[in-house]
Amino acid sequence: MNITREYLGGITTSNTNLLNFLESIDKATIGIEVNPRTHMRGATAFWHLSPDLFEQHIFNINDLPLNKILRRSKSLKDVERSYRPIINLIKKVLKKETPDVILLNGTYYIPWMISIAAHELDIPIVLRYAGVLSRETRWSSPRARKIFLAMERSFRKRVYSYIFPSQITEEVVRKEVYKTAVHKAYVIPNSVNIPSDIEIRPPVDRCIAIVGRDTSIKNFEAFFKIHKILLRQKWKHEATFVTKPGSMKNIPKTINIMAPMRPEGLYEFYMSQGLIIAPSHFETFGNVPMEAACLGVPVLVSDQMGCAEVLRLAGLDNMVMSFDDLNAVAERVKKLCGQQIMPHQLNNLRKKLNLRLINEKILAVLKEAAAKG
Template structure:
C-alpha cells in the first residue's frame, strides 16, 4: 500500500544524536501528520568518547538513529564539538533551506554558528522558524550581559514564527522578551516514558536481588542521586543533608555518576564515618533502570539545571522527588506536598527536613510515588507531538 501523504514536512536541526531526543524523533516520525527529516551537525555521541563531567569514556547503549529519516551534514569546523559555537559550521544546511519543500524548520537554541546561519537565511527564503530551547530565568546573569543578551535575542525572536517552550519556566523566559501566548506551543522536555515503564515492570519484583548484588541493605529506604559529580549539581549538599538525617533515620544513599567531586565526597564520608553511602559510577541508560527500581526517593539539588530529565526518569519509576528551586523541571513536574518537595538551593537544613519527612513515613512515600507516576504519564511524547502540530497549523494560517 502507498504511504499516506502527511500534512506537514518538518525539517529539524540537531547538533548531534542525543539519547533523549532520538526516541522523540522516532515518535514524531510515526505520527500521522508530520513528515520529519532530521539534520545532524556532527556524529558526536555515536562513537565512544571521553566525557569531562563523568571523567569516563563511554558510548550510549540505546539506538540513536532508528525509526526516522536523518542526514549528517558536512561540518567545516576545524574541531567538531557541539558544545562550542564554532564547533558546528555546516554550510550544507543552506541546500535544504533552498529546497522549498518544507513547511517549517525546527531549530534548537542559538549557541552554534550553523543555527545563526539558519536564522539569517530563512527570512530570505520565507521558511518559518520554530524555536525550542531550555533557557529560563532561574540563574540571573550580570546586568551588562543581560542587556546585551536581551538586545540580541529580541532581534532574533522577530525572525521566529513560533516558540516551543519545554515547560513553565521556559515560557516565562520567552514572555520577558515580548513573546505572546498565541505564538507559544508546549513541546515539553520528555523522556521515553514507555521505555522506563517497561523496565519498571521488569525490575520491580527483583529489588532484593538487585540490592544484594550491590551489597545494599535490603530493609532500609534508598535515596538516589543520578548525574555528574560536579559543583553545579551540588552532590555534596545532599551528602551533608544525609549526614544530618542519618543521626535520626537509617537510610541508604546512592550516587550514580562520576566527576571531579568524587574524591572530595569519599573523603567526607570517611571523615564523618557515614554508613551506607554507595558511589556506583556511571551507569548507561539500560543499567540505570535497575538502580531506579530500588530507590525510594530521588534528589536533584543542583544550583542550576535548565530542566533535569533525570527527574522525568525517576517519576516513571513512581518515585517521590526532591529538587532545588533552581531545577527547571520543578516548575512543571514537582507538586510540593503531592509528589515531592522543592527546597531553596544550598539550604542543607531544608533539604534534610524534606528527606526526613519522606524517610520517616513509608505510606507518604508510596502515595507521593503514585502521584509522580500519574503526573509523568501526562508529560509525554504525545503532548510534544500535539504542540508541534499546533505550531505547524498556526504557521499555516500566517501564510
C-alpha cells in the same frame, strides 16, 4: 531540527521521543547535528529510525572552537562572521532538502547558526526552549555574557513561534531576556517515554542519587553538601552520582560515581534508588526527575525547575522546595527517601507527561508555522 547525541541531555531525550512519534505517523524529518568534536561515535540514539523518514547531516566544527572565537570577538556580529562558512553550508543543505518548518531546541550557538540559515531562506522557525542561555552562561566573562544575551535575543527577529516546557521558562524569557511579551508562545512540557513492559517496584530505602552533565546551573555542589550533612547526622545511606567520568574534581570520595548509560539502563538505575535529587539553580524543565517519578521513584526538585509545576499539579507538592536552606532539604530527604508515590498521583503524573498527547501538541504548533511560511 537540531539534534544532539548526549544520553544525559534533556534535548536528546525530548528529540528522540518526538522523532519516534513523527516516524509512527510517517512524517519525514531532517536532523542537523553541528558537532565540535574531532572524533565521535555513531549516534546510536537514532539508528532505529527508518532512513526513508529520517536523514541526518553532521557538520564538524572542531576547527572553530567557540571559546577561541569568543576571545577574539567584540560583538555577536564578529561571532557570526567566524561561523559564516558553516552557516552557508547549513543553508546549502536546507536549500536542497526544502523542509516545511525548522524546530530548534535551545538558543546556544548551534541552533543560533541554524536559525540564521533558515531565516535567510525564509523557512519558518519554531523555537523550543531548552535552557535559558543568559542564565546558563552567567558564570562566563562579562564580554561573553553580553554576546550570549545578544545571541539569545537575536532569535526574536527570526522565530515564528515558541514552545516553552514550563510557565516559569516563559516568565523568565519574557522578563529577563526580551523584557516584553512573547507572542505566539505555547507552554508544552517535555514528554516521558516509559516502556509499557517495565514493572514498577517499591523504591529502595536509604539510597539517594543525582544524574546529569556537569554545568554550574545544575548546582551539584548542593547534593554533595546534603550528603555530608546526612553523614554528620549519622543517617546511613548510599549516595550515587551518574555523570561523565572526570567531569568534576570536587566529588566527595564517599559518593559512588557511575558513567552515563542508555535510557533502558537509566530506568533500572532509577528503580534501584530511594530518591532522585535535582537541586538546579534553574532548569526549563528537568527530564531526569520526571522519568524517575513516572517509574514510582520519589524525587526532590528545586522550586526553580519547570518540572516542579507538573509535580504540584499531580499532588506531589512535598517533592518541591527551595534549596536555599540545605539543612531543611536534608530533613526532607530523610522523609521522602523510600516513600512510595500513590497510584492516583502516579496516574496524574503520567497523564500530564503523556508521550502521544505532548507530541500531538508539538506537531500542531509545527503545522501552524509551516502553513504560515
